[in-house]
Amino acid sequence: MRSTIFTFLLLSLVFPHYMFHQPLIFVNGDMKLIQETCKNTKYYDLCVSSLKTNATSTKTDTKGLALIMIGVGMANATATSSYLSSQLLSTAPNDPTMKKVLRECADKYGYAANALQDSVQDLATESYDYAYMHVMGASDYPNACRNAFRRYPGLAYPSELARREDGLKHICDVVLGMIDHLGL
Secondary structure (H helix, E strand, C coil): CCCHHHHHHHHHHHCHHHHHCCCCCCCCCCCHHHHHHHCCCCCHHHHHHHHCCCHHHHHCCHHHHHHHHHHHHHHHHHHHHHHHHHHHHHCCCCCHHHHHHHHHHHHHHHHHHHHHHHHHHHHHCCCHHHHHHHHHHHHHHHHHHHHHHHCCCCCCCCHHHHHHHHHHHHHHHHHHHHHHHHCC
8 A cells, every 4th residue: 555654745845735723725827728628528627726726737738737636636636635643543442333334434534645645646647548437447446445345234424424525536537527628
């Protein structure tokens, strides 16, 4: 498994506003490529708003925009894994089922971050089919988490986790649209 420290360092260098809660700075540069690229995605508004918060987005190509969105997805998956780990610590010791499910879910979101990291390497080598496959995998890991809750009828799927799941899936859908465009 990839080092959590490496992921944290990578994300803190590429996306410092996500890691340290600094105010977001919106870029007023040429937005034409961002808008054109985002038109090829399922969630245009999410795509544009995510990209315009990154200062490098107006100075890169379509592949660079995809890499920025992958970084957003990695930040989301890593933050969700950390959130689940914190929930694990605050869960009552007499609830082993909830602890088991939270641990499984934290692992799944960690795997999602790893799959997104793999897609970065695939894009670097222009292996767009593999990049697509890894992003699809990252998008599917939250389903395994939801299914873990379904295996235990007494456990309710937390609304915060559902919100985070939707966020990661939407980010992955944006990246998939970008990769489709790259592979043309």
